[in-house]
Amino acid sequence: MVIAKIAPSLLSSDFARLAEECERMLALGADYLHMDVMDGHFVPNLTLGAPIIKCLRPHTKGFLDCHLMVSHPEQWVDDFTKAGADLFCFHYEATKDPMALIDNIHAKGMKAGMAIKPKTPVDVVYEFAPKLDQVLVMTVEPGFGGQSFMSECMDKVVELRKRFPDLDIEVDGGLAPENIEVAAKAGANVIVAGSSIFKAQSPGDVISLFRKTIND
Ligand code: DX5
């Protein structure tokens, strides 16, 4: 049985107060801190990289769930290890040899995640899943917060959950109180949410609702 892990996306936070925002989310019940790394090449946006993670690390004990939306993710494994990342999630579409990358991430002591974009078929994941700590099924085109949840991606979650009952399956993009039941029913258990948590009047209530819906 997998349990809910709620991962606020700090992309929607005030970057000038990143450490405080992380601590605020943890105090409200967050399990993970989802850090969106974008390179302006794999996706049409730029955010942050290992130097920011390194600065953040001494200020939080939170689990840093790093989502690398970058080309050639293999070249950043050492930097993210040294920066103190807990999980290094790369995109299947961005690398030639996912197996070698997974092995290297593990050898460096991080957990390994693999993400697929909405148009990438789920069966590419199957051969890697037994070695992965987490699979991320994107529910928007990666690159920006605040987009609409693509419910058609839930078929992929259903297939994955059927084959891998104990796998941590993360969904990311447009997750909100209106669609959390659909994600829960499909079998997702790690919920990333930026806008719906940070823009809420009561972010703690949104986190609790997500957790309850997944665990019930
Ligand atoms: C999008 C990022 C997401 C994003 C989610 O490419 O991977 O993590 O921050 O933001 P919302 O929840 O606003 O869609």
Ligand code: ZN
């Ligand atoms: Zn993300």
